[in-house]
Amino acid sequence: MPSYQLTVNGRVRTVDVDADTPLLWVLRDTLGLTGTKFGCGQGVCGSCTVHLDGQAVKSCQTPIKDAAGHAVLTVEGLSKDGSHPVQKAWIAEDVAQCGYCQPGMIMTAAALLKRKAHPTDADIDDAFADHVCRCGTYPRVRSAVKRAAGGAK
Amino acid sequence: MTDRRDFLKVTAAGAGLMLGLRLDAKPRPGEKPAAAFRPNAFLAVLPDGTVRITVPKTEMGQGVRTALPLALAEELDLDWSRIEVVNANPGPEFKSMQTGGSTSVSSTWMPLRKAGAAAREMLTAAAAATWKVGPDQCRTERGFVLGPKGQKAGYGDLAEAAAKLPVPKDPALKQAKDYKLLGRRTPRHDGPGIVTGKAVFGLDVRRPGQRFATVLRCPVPGGQPKAWDEAKAKAVRGVKGVVKVPTGLAVIAESTWAALKGREALATTTTWDEGSARDFNSADLETRMRAALTGAAEDARRVGDAEKALAAAAKVLEAEYAFPYQAHTTVEPMNATVQMLADGAEMWTGSQSPNRAQEQAAAALGLKPEQLKVNVALIGGGFGRRLGTDFSTEAAQVAKAAGGGPVQVVWDREDDLRHDLYHPATLHRMRAGLDASGRLSAWAHRIAGPAVLRAWMGGQKSPAQASVEANGALDIPYAIPALTVDFAEVEAPTPLGWWRGIEIVPNVFARECFLDEVAHARGMDPLQFRLDLLGDQGIVTFGRDEADIRRLKKVLQVAAQKAGWGRGLPKGRGLGLACHAYDGRTYAAEVAEVSVEKGRLKVHKITCAVDCGFVVNPAGLEAQVEGGIAFGLSALTTQITWEKGRTVQTGFHDFPVLRLADMPVIETHVVPSAEAPSGMGEPPVPLAIPAVLNAVFAATGKRIRRVPLEGGQI
Numbered sequence: 001m002p003s004y005q006l007t008v009n010g011r012v013r014t015v016d017v018d019a020d021t022p023l024l025w026v027l028r029d030t031l032g033l034t035g036t037k038f039g040c041g042q043g044v045c046g047s048c049t050v051h052l053d054g055q056a057v058k059s060c061q062t063p064i065k066d067a068a069g070h071a072v073l074t075v076e077g078l079s080k081d082g083s084h085p086v087q088k089a090w091i092a093e094d095v096a097q098c099g100y101c102q103p104g105m106i107m108t109a110a111a112l113l114k115r116k117a118h119p120t121d122a123d124i125d126d127a128f129a130d131h132v133c134r135c136g137t138y139p140r141v142r143s144a145v146k147r148a149a150g151g152a153k
Numbered sequence: 154m155t156d157r158r159d160f161l162k163v164t165a166a167g168a169g170l171m172l173g174l175r176l177d178a179k180p181r182p183g184e185k186p187a188a189a190f191r192p193n194a195f196l197a198v199l200p201d202g203t204v205r206i207t208v209p210k211t212e213m214g215q216g217v218r219t220a221l222p223l224a225l226a227e228e229l230d231l232d233w234s235r236i237e238v239v240n241a242n243p244g245p246e247f248k249s250m251q252t253g254g255s256t257s258v259s260s261t262w263m264p265l266r267k268a269g270a271a272a273r274e275m276l277t278a279a280a281a282a283t284w285k286v287g288p289d290q291c292r293t294e295r296g297f298v299l300g301p302k303g304q305k306a307g308y309g310d311l312a313e314a315a316a317k318l319p320v321p322k323d324p325a326l327k328q329a330k331d332y333k334l335l336g337r338r339t340p341r342h343d344g345p346g347i348v349t350g351k352a353v354f355g356l357d358v359r360r361p362g363q364r365f366a367t368v369l370r371c372p373v374p375g376g377q378p379k380a381w382d383e384a385k386a387k388a389v390r391g392v393k394g395v396v397k398v399p400t401g402l403a404v405i406a407e408s409t410w411a412a413l414k415g416r417e418a419l420a421t422t423t424t425w426d427e428g429s430a431r432d433f434n435s436a437d438l439e440t441r442m443r444a445a446l447t448g449a450a451e452d453a454r455r456v457g458d459a460e461k462a463l464a465a466a467a468k469v470l471e472a473e474y475a476f477p478y479q480a481h482t483t484v485e486p487m488n489a490t491v492q493m494l495a496d497g498a499e500m501w502t503g504s505q506s507p508n509r510a511q512e513q514a515a516a517a518l519g520l521k522p523e524q525l526k527v528n529v530a531l532i533g534g535g536f537g538r539r540l541g542t543d544f545s546t547e548a549a550q551v552a553k554a555a556g557g558g559p560v561q562v563v564w565d566r567e568d569d570l571r572h573d574l575y576h577p578a579t580l581h582r583m584r585a586g587l588d589a590s591g592r593l594s595a596w597a598h599r600i601a602g603p604a605v606l607r608a609w610m611g612g613q614k615s616p617a618q619a620s621v622e623a624n625g626a627l628d629i630p631y632a633i634p635a636l637t638v639d640f641a642e643v644e645a646p647t648p649l650g651w652w653r654g655i656e657i658v659p660n661v662f663a664r665e666c667f668l669d670e671v672a673h674a675r676g677m678d679p680l681q682f683r684l685d686l687l688g689d690q691g692i693v694t695f696g697r698d699e700a701d702i703r704r705l706k707k708v709l710q711v712a713a714q715k716a717g718w719g720r721g722l723p724k725g726r727g728l729g730l731a732c733h734a735y736d737g738r739t740y741a742a743e744v745a746e747v748s749v750e751k752g753r754l755k756v757h758k759i760t761c762a763v764d765c766g767f768v769v770n771p772a773g774l775e776a777q778v779e780g781g782i783a784f785g786l787s788a789l790t791t792q793i794t795w796e797k798g799r800t801v802q803t804g805f806h807d808f809p810v811l812r813l814a815d816m817p818v819i820e821t822h823v824v825p826s827a828e829a830p831s832g833m834g835e836p837p838v839p840l841a842i843p844a845v846l847n848a849v850f851a852a853t854g855k856r857i858r859r860v861p862l863e864g865g866q867i
Contacts, residue, residue: 017408018390025410029365034357035350037533038409039484040566044805047484075350087348094340094772097780098214099347100354100485100533125814132805134484134534135214136783137776138816 004068008033009077015064023067024048024059027074035075035103039132046131049104050074056111058130075103078110086110089148097135105131109145118149196225196272202296202309204231209241209261211252211505212343213535214780215834216773219342220258221265223769227334228269228327230293238342240529243508252505253540253651255739255832258769262830270324272315279314280306329767329827338772343531355503355530358490362558364393366551367412369419370401372571373427373798374648378402382422386415395419396554403551409563430646431798435478438578438645438795445601445641446473446582453623454695457635462595466586470674472667474581475859476659477792479652480573482808485533486566489548492559497524498549503532505539513542514549525549536784537651541574567803574650575793577603581663585671593671593686596636598626598664604642605656608649618642620696625660625839628695630705630734631668631686647795653784654838657735662860665731665843670856679847680713680730698737704764705734708824709742712762715822716744725749729847731840738831740764743782745844749853752866756786756817756845761837763821766828777833778821785841787811792861
């Protein structure tokens with residue numbers, strides 16, 4: 001039986017699943033980390049976004065064999081208490097409506113700001129091109145990214 | 154539970170709801186409210202001063218877990234930071250919960266305030282008796298009663314004494330000027346749980362021993378599997394079994410992934426009896442709808458004799474508008490978790506109709522409703538989809554057939570697109586007559602399409618069918634001497650359901666765009682044309698609703714003024730507007746600013762003015778305006794089409810909802826009102842499309858009468 005080792009939110013985990021199992025389901029079903037959401041399984045809604053070695057990836061499109069040996073960060077590991085600048089900005093801008101797509105959005109925002117401290121509107125458009133929010137929180141997502149970047153709203 | 158501190162019961166008037174308040178000084182862990190009461194919301198004050206408010210509406214992003222507790226907390230003078238919000242579950246206390254129609258605030262506003270006010274009077278009286286002072290010498294503040302000589306007692310400490318006092322029948326309510334919480338911007342109560350990933354949606358439910366299931370359904374709704382071979386599915390690691398259920402074949406597995414893979418393997422072995430809908434297609438439906446645009450129909454509203462007025466008109470304009478099938482595509486796919494028990498069952502699911510979900514799943518299991526406990530989870534998007542009970546009933550059937558412990562039935566995105574309860578397509582035949590002086594003398598709006606209400610009524614035709622399907626058309630607010638609005642039902646073998654904005658979306662699209670056509674045909678400014686037609690009307694009755702046209706006129710003027718209506722714009726850029734009085738309760742107008750460059754439409758900004766009565770939470774209102782507009786704009790590019798009885802679309806790749814880069818700037822203006830609050834979930838939705846398409850005409854001279862836009866192009 002295949003066995004894979006990876007670091008999830010700073011903790012080494014060993015999972016026994018098939019090689020093609022998407023990281024998404026390892027997180028949600030095997031490790032019980034349900035903060036990472038299933039929205040489409042087709043890589044086009046962004047709800048399942050996590051960090052793999054600091055890069056935003058879609059966990060529904062990342063088989064466990066590719067995640068093995070790497071460091072995975074999920075929304076649960078972003079901060080101990082919601083104190084990550086992106087989480088704080090999300091609260092300050094009151095972004096969430098139903099909230100389901102938001103962990104994925106937050107992980108994309110955190111990765112974007114790591115890559116580029118002061119993203120332009122075009123950078124933000126680009127980073128969120130693969131995200132769907134059916135509630136329409138987009139204007140506040142944009143504001144929250146800018147707030148987290150330390151810029152004016 | 155004889156040793157329980159007693160309850161106080163408040164029967165609230167207004168919406169006819171019963172409200173139960175519970176002040177319990179020493180609740181036991183896990184203790185449930187007594188079943189003897191039938192409230193729509195509970196209030197419990199814990200010994201540490203925490204106040205637990207049970208919300209009888211389902212949170213789906215519209216903010217009920219913030220707005221509803223605010224009304225109660227205001228009257229009770231609670232410390233907002235110490236409230237705990239829990240969802241109501243269906244049962245004897247909550248017999249008819251339903252979340253839809255933008256009614257959550259309006260239907261609970263008065264009962265919740267009265268509940269809070271009654272509790273406040275009783276807590277004050279209890280403190281006053283202890284201190285031997287008059288109640289009028291005491292006041293309340295942030296969870297405490299304060300006495301005239303500096304005495305101070307927390308609500309938790311007073312609960313036992315307060316519970317023994319009579320319940321005031323008509324407690325005094327606060328004046329709006331004294332509000333400390335209502336009318337202020339209050340962030341979403343669930344925000345911290347959402348941003349940390351701790352918020353539990355239906356799909357996040359995890360029970361000990363839980364298994365996961367997918368259902369292989371016929372791509373043609375109503376079809377059934379003819380033959381299949383379980384062996385291939387069972388060969389997938391983690392698959393526990395395959396069971397037949399009324400909707401198809403369920404694959405039971407140890408993980409979601411195994412259930413998905415097992416289903417894929419099973420599909421390759423399955424043949425179908427596709428049933429009677431197998432030849433259904435969109436082109437044929439459209440032909441039948443077009444035929445229904447003339448001939449017999451059912452009246453929704455008649456004023457004067459529109460046919461006669463059209464015959465006598467100096468000029469008649471006629472146009473056909475088309476709106477497609479639409480899907481909800483909530484980002485959280487449908488799901489429910491069900492555990493069979495020795496004497497019943499338990500369910501966890503996100504439902505906008507928890508009582509219907511309970512009744513129908515219980516019936517499918519051969520249980521009485523009270524034998525099925527339903528836990529209402531947070532909803533990852535509702536938009537009307539989760540008023541349906543198909544997915545929860547199916548999950549119950551799967552759990553029963555599977556036997557053993559809890560099973561979570563998971564839909565994927567293709568299931569969602571292929572087995573939605575769709576908003577149906579409609580065609581609209583619009584006719585307007587202008588008399589010799591150029592006055593709009595006649596208006597005829599014929600709607601042809603499948604009837605959502607019939608589907609909701611289980612296939613039965615309701616006497617209200619024509620008026621429900623003509624919502625948004627029959628309540629045309631303009632003063633026209635002769636008008637007729639009617640509905641011709643066209644059958645379609647597809648599941649149907651309520652969709653955010655309901656029939657108002659296509660009907661107002663056709664109405665407000667065609668009115669624009671008439672204005673331009675008259676050589677008039679579309680704003681002035683509307684203002685003239687709204688005229689000096691006061692309260693107008695449309696069937697069971699009445700609307701105050703003065704309030705509509707005001708929002709139209711505010712939106713136009715704030716958007717800079719009439720200002721010069723560069724070539725290729727234009728402004729367009731639309732307005733509507735939603736169910737005669739919420740008045741809204743939107744002005745869109747667009748540009749069209751090389752055929753590509755860009756919506757730059759939408760300015761929205763609303764009058765929805767008193768605004769409970771301005772932050773929540775703005776979010777609803779932004780979200781409602783985003784939902785409306787998505788329908789410029791999305792559609793469901795049918796070929797060989799199945800949907801062509803299978804995911805977000807071919808059902809392209811609005812994304813961040815295409816979201817316009819939204820500016821919201823509230824026209825202050827002292828009227829009771831109405832709703833904001835749906836009213837912004839139907840105006841987005843006509844405002845944008847009227848702006849496209851202003852920018853390009855091209856009139857678009859059909860959505861979606863082909864490839865997003867003009």
